Amino acid sequence: MSDYDFDTLQLHAGQESADPSTKARAVPIYATSSFTFDDAETAADVFSGKQKGNQYGRMHNPTVQAFTDRLVALEGGKGGVALSSGQAATTTILFALARPGTNFVVSKELFGGTFAVARKLLEPWGSKFIAVEPQPEAVAAAIDENTVGVWLESIANPSCSVPDIAAIAEIAHAQGVPLIVDNTWGCGGYICQPITLGADIVMHSATKWIGGHGTFIGGAVIDAGSFEWGAERFPAFHQKDPRGKTYLDKGGDAPFSARAYDLGLFTMGMTLSPHSAFLALQGLETLSLRVQRSCDSALELAQWLEKHPAIKRVIYPGLTSHSSHMVAKHTLQHGFGAVLSFETHDLETAKAFLDNVKLVSHLANIGDAKTVVINPWTTTHASLSEEAKRGAGVSPELIRLSVGLESVKDLKADIAQALTALKVV
Numbered sequence: 427m428s429d430y431d432f433d434t435l436q437l438h439a440g441q442e443s444a445d446p447s448t449k450a451r452a453v454p455i456y457a458t459s460s461f462t463f464d465d466a467e468t469a470a471d472v473f474s475g476k477q478k479g480n481q482y483g484r485m486h487n488p489t490v491q492a493f494t495d496r497l498v499a500l501e502g503g504k505g506g507v508a509l510s511s512g513q514a515a516t517t518t519i520l521f522a523l524a525r526p527g528t529n530f531v532v533s534k535e536l537f538g539g540t541f542a543v544a545r546k547l548l549e550p551w552g553s554k555f556i557a558v559e560p561q562p563e564a565v566a567a568a569i570d571e572n573t574v575g576v577w578l579e580s581i582a583n584p585s586c587s588v589p590d591i592a593a594i595a596e597i598a599h600a601q602g603v604p605l606i607v608d609n610t611w612g613c614g615g616y617i618c619q620p621i622t623l624g625a626d627i628v629m630h631s632a633t634k635w636i637g638g639h640g641t642f643i644g645g646a647v648i649d650a651g652s653f654e655w656g657a658e659r660f661p662a663f664h665q666k667d668p669r670g671k672t673y674l675d676k677g678g679d680a681p682f683s684a685r686a687y688d689l690g691l692f693t694m695g696m697t698l699s700p701h702s703a704f705l706a707l708q709g710l711e712t713l714s715l716r717v718q719r720s721c722d723s724a725l726e727l728a729q730w731l732e733k734h735p736a737i738k739r740v741i742y743p744g745l746t747s748h749s750s751h752m753v754a755k756h757t758l759q760h761g762f763g764a765v766l767s768f769e770t771h772d773l774e775t776a777k778a779f780l781d782n783v784k785l786v787s788h789l790a791n792i793g794d795a796k797t798v799v800i801n802p803w804t805t806t807h808a809s810l811s812e813e814a815k816r817g818a819g820v821s822p823e824l825i826r827l828s829v830g831l832e833s834v835k836d837l838k839a840d841i842a843q844a845l846t847a848l849k850v851v
């Protein structure tokens with residue numbers, strides 16, 4: 427299928443023909459925890475990996491597999507694993523690479539949940555994050571002989587900064603380190619395709635634009651199949667299991683995917699339900715159409731808000747005023763993302779704005795078909811120290827706006843009425 431365009435792959439990859447047993451055109455929801463074996467020999471062969479087949483629902487499900495294969499195709503990867511949440515995908519990647527004594531060089535603007543995994547799980551276990559500005563020079567200076575990964579987000583939340591993925595991939599590779607990109611804001615490969623820019627591992631919260639309708643929680647890991655895991659820095663990839671096989675043997679051209687599957691599904695059991703995988707598949711079928719519309723509307727709203735007297739500052743990489751604008755032009759495609767942030771006069775005016783919106787929903791999610799807003803200072807980033815919040819580009823008066831699919835005229839009308847009562851900056 428790899429010759430097809432993105433718009434075709436989002437409908438067909440992972441399901442190349444109708445369901446063979448029923449001829450159902452949509453991917454069926456295989457609601458089963460287990461699968462029968464034709465005979466004892468087959469059971470043994472499936473368990474040993476000699477033969478492909480479904481064993482048990484914690485690791486195998488055809489609906490989940492169709493979703494995984496479709497997302498891998500859209501991201502240009504060689505393999506992948508779907509998981510129960512974006513957070514599950516993050517935890518799986520970090521523990522697939524870490525050992526006590528190792529470190530990850532990460533952008534200081536990462537999603538708070540990613541820092542929570544470092545603080546609550548990695549650090550007590552002896553591995554740590556080194557948080558730096560997501561700039562090539564800062565990343566190069568921080569990598570040392572114990573670094574086992576560089577971690578970026580394609581578009582940061584809520585500062586909307588865009589790192590130079592291609593330049594940072596080169597730096598990481600020169601030091602024998604893989605680049606991981608949380609591409610949640612890159613919308614399933616439509617706005618950003620980190621693998622084509624040199625990333626080795628892509629992570630997603632499928633809860634956001636992939637599902638696209640705010641109806642489930644899910645995540646995924648995608649393996650570019652590009653990284654050489656043979657170095658001493660990554661002993662887990664060449665250690666033999668009790669059957670005498672390494673992940674390099676088992677994974678074919680996607681060894682990281684084999685390790686993520688083993689840790690995330692087999693060992694930790696962070697399995698995506700087939701019902702959620704079905705919703706994710708439905709979301710992917712219209713991904714490019716939805717995301718294009720949201721990005722176009724986000725740009726129009728950003729330009730309009732920039733001129734609004736009640737707004738102090740608009741933060742959107744599609745605006746020439748954003749410090750990442752030039753990098754975003756060559757790192758993103760089709761648009762500049764579906765989220766913008768803006769600053770009102772102060773925290774009180776930000777709260778008043780949230781209380782005034784009617785059409786726009788006030789909630790802690792992004793990537794919904796409906797437009798949503800939040801004040802990160804008092805909610806999503808509230809557990810961080812003031813210094814960490816400011817480091818992530820969060821100020822008390824900041825509002826994050828994830829633009830959905832409503833008419834821009836109606837969105838402007840709702841935002842305008844919510845702003846009229848506020849102090850002019």
Ligand SMILES: Cc1ncc(COP(=O)(O)O)c(C=O)c1O
Binds near residue numbers: 511513539579610611
């Ligand atoms: C950039 C980013 N990464 C990861 C996550 C975690 O995903 P989930 O909520 O699906 O666990 C989120 C959730 O908001 C996110 O925005």
